[in-house]
Amino acid sequence: MTTEGDNGNETEGEFKPTGTVAFVAAFVVVLMLMWFSIYIILLSRGATI
Amino acid sequence: MSTPSSEKTKMHIDPTERAWMRAAIVVLVIFAVSVTIAGFMLGIQVPTEEQRVNPQTIQDAPPWSEPGVREIVPGEKYDVYIVSKRFFYEPSTVEVPVGAEVTFYVTSTDVQHGFKIQDTNVNFMAVPGEVSKLTTTFNEAGTYDYICTEYCGLGHAAMFGSVLVTQ
Amino acid sequence: MLTDTTTTPVYELTKSDKKFVGWHILFAVAALTVGALFGPLQALQAAGIDLYPKIDFLFIEINGVNSYYQGLTLHGVLNALIWTTFFITGFTTLVVIRGLKRGLAIPILNRIGFWMMVAGLVTAAIPLLGNKASVLYTFYPPMQADTLFYIGLVLVVVGSWIEGYGFYITLWRWRKDNPDTRTPFIVLAVVINMVMWQIATLGVAAEILGLILPWALGWVDGIDPQLSRTFFWFTGHPLVYFWLLPAYASWYAMLPKQAGGKLFSDTLARLAFWLFLLLSIPLGFHHQFVDPGVPAGWKFIHSLLTFGVGFPSLLTLFTVVASLEYAARKRGGKGLFGWIRALPWGDGSVTAQLLAGILFIFGGIGGVANASYNVNLVLHNTAWVPGHFHLTVASAVTLSFFGISYWMVPHITGKPLWKPKWAVASSWIYFSGMLIFSNAMHTVGLLGAPRRTPLGLAPYVPAEWNGHLFRVAVGGSIMWIGLMLFVTIVAVTAFQRKRLPEGEYIDVPVAESLDDPQQAPVWLDRWKPWLIATVVLIILAYGPQLIDQILGIELTSPGFTN
Secondary structure, three states: OOOOOOOOHHHHOOOOOHHHHHHHHHHHHHHHHHHHHHHHHHHHOOOOO | OOOOOHHHHOOOOOHHHHHHHHHHHHHHHHHHHHHHHHHHOOOOOOOOOOOEOOOOOHHHOOOOOOOEEEEEEOOOEEEEEEEEEOOEEEOOEEEEEOOOEEEEEEEEOOOOEEEEEOOOOOEEEEOOOEOEEEEEEOOOOEEEEEEOOOOOOOOHHHOEEEEEEEO | OOOOEEOOOOOOOOHHHHHHHHHHHHHHHHHHHHHHOHHHHHHHHHOOOOOHHHHHHHOOOOOOOHHHHHHHHHHHHHHHHHHHHHHHHHHHHHHHHHHHOOOOOOHHHHHHHHHHHHHHHHHHHHHHHOOOOOOOOOOOOOEOOOHHHHHHHHHHHHHHHHHHHHHHHHHHHHHHHOOOOOOOHHHHHHHHHHHHHHHHOHHHHHHHHHHHHHHHOOOOOOEOHHHHHHHHHHHHHHHHHHHHHHHHHHHHHOHHHHOOOOEOOHHHHHHHHHHHHHHOOOOHHHHOOOOOOOOHHHHHHHHHHHHHHHHHHHHHHHHHHHHHHHHHHHOOOOOOOHHHHHOOOOOHHHHHHHHHHHHHHHHHHHHHHHHOHHHHHHHOOEOHHHHHHHHHHHHHHHHHHHHHHHHHHHHHHOOOOOOHHHHHHHHHHHHHHHHHHHHHHHHHHHOOOEOOOOOOOOOOOOHHHHHHHHHHHHHHHHHHHHHHHHHHHHHHHHHOOOOOOOOOEEOOOOOOEOOOHHHOOHHHOOHHHHHHHHHHHHHHHHHHHHHHHHHOOOOOEOOEOO
16 A cells, blocks of 8 residues: 555654653543543532532 | 354453543443532532423412512521513512522423522522522621523523522 | 645545535635624723714614624624534535545535525525524524524524535445545544534524424414523534534644644544544533523533533544644654644644634533632633633634635645745734633623623723723723634635646645554444433433423413514
8 A cells, every 4th residue: 555655664663652651641640630620619618409 | 144264253451541441431421420429428519390380370379479588487488489481581580588498489381491599509480380499598687689590582681580688 | 925825635525526616615714704893883882982872883773782692693694604504514524425435425415505605694694684583503592583584593403404414425435435444534523523413403493393393483372482592502512513513623623734744643533523423512501500490400510511512622622632743753843842833833834723622622611610609600601701712712723724714725726825924923913812802801790790781871880990901892892803804815715816836736635654554443433322321312312401491381472582
C-alpha cells in the first residue's frame, strides 16, 4: 500500500508512546481536580431529601 | 463470509494502552462511587416520580388553590407549594426560619419552567402535569432567589421569586 | 504545503460526486454563517449591551425582546442541527466513496435524501424567519411552533435517513464483493455513525409524529410534556455523538496522515466505534436528572451507562494522542511534552483539529460532571451547560469541520486554499475566543446564572456575575471573528477563478495504521452481534420507563406561543 517514501519502519517496532502516557496522566489529574471541585460544591449545598 | 485464520484474529493491544484502559475504568468507577455515596448515603438526591396532576384544574383544590408555606413542625419542618406561571411564581416570596427542613413542591399550569434556588441543591424542572419535589435546609439567614431556568416565553428573564430565611 | 499534494490520486471521486458533496458543504456553511450572526448578539446582551433594537430591521416582526429568542432559536437550529447534519452527510458521502474506492450504489437515493433535507430546511425556515417558531432548538411542548417548523424538521431527519440507506447499501455491496477484506476503518466509522443516528432519531420521530403534530394540527386538545421530553432526549443525547463521531473519525484516520504519521491502533479504533453504537443511545435520562416524571432509579442507571460511554472516549484520547506522538517523533519531536511542538502547526487543517481536540478535553471533563447524577443539581440549566456544549459541538465538532473543510473544499473544487496562513489564524482566533467564553460561562453557571436567558434584562443578576458576563461578551465576539474568517476563506477558495496547477491534486488524507487492519478480530467487522446488542440494551434501559410513561399518558396541556 505504501507508495510514498516511508522510512519510519525502523521506529515502528520500538515506538513507545511515553509522551502519550505523560499526556493522559496530566489529563487524569486535571479531570480529577475539576470534577471533585464541582463535587465539593454539591456537598457544600447539602442534602435534598 | 470466510474469515482469516483464527490465530490472526487475536486482538493485539499495545501494553501501555492496555494499562490506560484499566486506568480509565478505575477513574470512571471512582466517579460512580462518589455520586453513589452522595446520593444514597449523604441524601443528595435528584427528584423522583412524585405525582401526576392536571395542569388545567390543579388550582381548583387545596393545596394548590392556596400555594405557599405550610408549617408542619414549627421551626423544624415546612412544606412550600409554588405554582410556576408565565412569568411569575405564585407566591413570589416565601418566609421560612433558619435551620428548618424545607420541602418544595413545584408545578406549572402552562408551559415548562425551571426552578432553581440559588446557593442550594434545589434545582429542577417544573413540568405541567407533574409535581417536582426536593428538600433543603437553609443554614444562614438571608434572601435566596428562586429563578426560572427554562425558556418559557417572552417574559422569561423576569421570572423569579425569593425565599426569606429569618432567624 | 497543505496536507497532501500528489499527482496520482489513489481513487478519485467523479465530478458529479464532488459536486454533490459540495452542495452539502454549501448549505452547511450558509446555515453556519446565518446562525452564527446571533452568537455575539447573545453574548453582548449578557453583558448588558443590547444591539437587537439597532438591527431590528433584520427581523420580520419588529419587537424588542422577541428578537432575542427568535435569534436564539435560529442560532440553535441552524448551527447545532443544520450545519452539523449537512456537513456530516456530505463528509460521509465523500468518505464512503473514497474509502471503498467505488461510487455510491444508488446515487439517486442519496440525491433524493439530500434534497429532502434542503426542502425541510426551507420549510422550517419560513416560520423561523417569521418569528412563528421561536421555541428554541429543543422545542419543548407545550410551547408550540407553527406546524411547518415540525414538518421541516421531519423532512431533514427523514432525508438524512435516506442518505443513510444509500451508504448502507453501498457498504453492503462492497462487503459482498470483498468478503475477506476488513471494512476500511474510516468507512466503518462514518457508517456506524449513520446507523446510530437512524436508531436514535426514532425518539424524536415518535415525539413529532405521535405527539406534536396531532396536537399542533388540532386533532387532539393537549399534549403530555413529560413524555415529549423523554422521547426528545432519547434522540437528544445520541445527537451529540452523531455530531462528534465524524470529528473522531477524522482525528483517528485522517489527522495522523496529515501530521505525517499513522493510526496507532486500528483495532481499538474499531472497538471504540462499536462501543459508541452500543452505548450512545441508552442513556438519555441523564438529560432528565431533574425531571419530575422519571423515577430516580432509572436516572441512576442511565448515569452509570453514561460513565460507560466515557470509556470509548477515553480510549479515543489515548489512541489519537499516541498517533499524533508517533507522527511528531517521526518529524524529530523530542521530550515528554516537547513533541507536541513538532506537529505541523503551520497547516491550517491540522491546527484546527488539534485546537478542537484541546478544547474537547475540557468539554469532556464538563460532560462527565453533567452526567454525574446528583452533581447535575449544581449545573442543570445554568450557563455552564451552553458553556459545555460550545466546547463540544461548537469546538470539537465545528473546529474539526473547519479543519476538514480546509482540505475538502480544495479537494472537491480543484482550487487551491485561499490564504493558508489566514486559515491557521482563523482557528487560533476562534480558539482564543472560545477559551474566554467557555471559561466565563462555566464559572457564571456555577454561581447560578441560568442558560437561555437575556441576562441583561434579568432583575436578579448579582454584581459578582458582571465580570464573567463581560468575558462572555468578549469571548463570544472574538469567536465570531474567527468564524467569519473561516467562512471567508472557504467561500473565496470555492468561488475563486484560480485552479490548482495542472497535475496537482489535493487527496483525501487517509492514514495507514501501525497494526494491519486485516488482523483486527472478526467480531470487530461484524454488524449483526453489535446491532442486536444495541437494540437489546436500549430495550433494557428504556423499555420499562417508555411503557410506563406511554401507558400513563395524559394529554392535558394545550399549546402556548411564546
